[in-house]
Amino acid sequence: MVVSKWGNSxxxxxxxxxxxxxxxxxxxxxxxxxxxxRIFELKKKPGREDFLARLRDFRGKLPADFTFDRNDANE
Structure with a gap:
């Protein structure tokens, strides 16, 4: 790979x-x-579809004893 000038970058x-x-x-x-x-890694950031797929996989998998307290969450 060759580094090239692109505008100011x-x-x-x-x-x-x-x-x-x-x-x-x-x-x-x-x-x-x-x-x-002298070493770098290149990663593709997940897109919107990837995030939606992860949310769909997560849906419904909270522990059975999980409770949500709105007051605690807003403190």
């Missing part, structure tokens, strides 16, 4: 293998995490 072009592995599309949000001085 620097940019890299992702190889097709990385795009395919992360199933990236134009407009997707990604996160770059610096692991060490």
């Amino acid at each position: 620097l940019a890299i072009r992702l190889p097709a293998a990385v795009v395919d592995a992360l199933e990236l599309h134009e407009g997707d949000d990604i996160e770059v995490v610096v692991a060490s001085a």
